[in-house]
Amino acid sequence: MTDSELTALSQQVGAALKQLGATVTTAESCTGGWVAKVITDIAGSSAWFERGFVTYSNDAKQQLIGVDGATLEAHGAVSEQVVTQMAQGAQNAAAASYAIAVSGIAGPDGGSAEKPVGTVWFGFAGPAGEVLARRERFDGDRESVRRQATAYALTTLWQHFLQKA
Structure with missing residues (x-):
């Protein structure tokens, strides 16, 4: 997904959140904060985006957001249980x-047979207590995996929560 496509997706998500x-x-x-970055690229996003947490280490996941x-x-x-708690x-x-929570293995190192490079878990929480977790596997280099994960996160928020609201 190109930068302009990510911007359009962020605008769509933002418009829905603002309307709600x-x-x-x-x-x-x-x-690494890429989802928050593309959200805050949108002028006026402070109306619907309060903050983001970059919880790269396990300690950060525990200390900042209570995993x-x-x-x-x-x-x-990189698991369903952790992204749900995130x-x-x-x-x-x-x-x-x-x-939106994202935890994965962007590579080029760090993968295993059980969790190969490109494996990304996503967690979503909604206002009525609903929680959704999804696992995806993306191909490509580190930047490509991260870009695809960012697009998937915003698309899934839109499709499963905001489009229906």
Whole structure:
């Protein structure tokens, strides 16, 4: 996805959030704040984006957004259980209507047979307590995986939460 396509997607998400009087927060690991960056590229995004958390380390996940250390130990940072806690923790910490969480292996190193490079887990939390977790596998180099993950995060928020609202 190109920069202009990411901008258009961010504008679409922002317009829906603004219409709903809702906000979104992010908790990002492998994307390093890229989702928050494309959101805040939109003029006026302060009306619907309060803050983002770059929780790259396990300590940051625990300290900033309340991910349970036992969950990290049992399942690893790149897991359904962790992104679910990341989304819920960020939503609570930011008092946001919606939350997006991203944790994955962008490469080129760090993959395993069970979790190869390009594996990314996404967690989403909505205002009625609904939680959605998804795992995707993206191809390409580190930047490509991160760009695809950013686009997927915004697209999924739109399709599963905002488009229906």
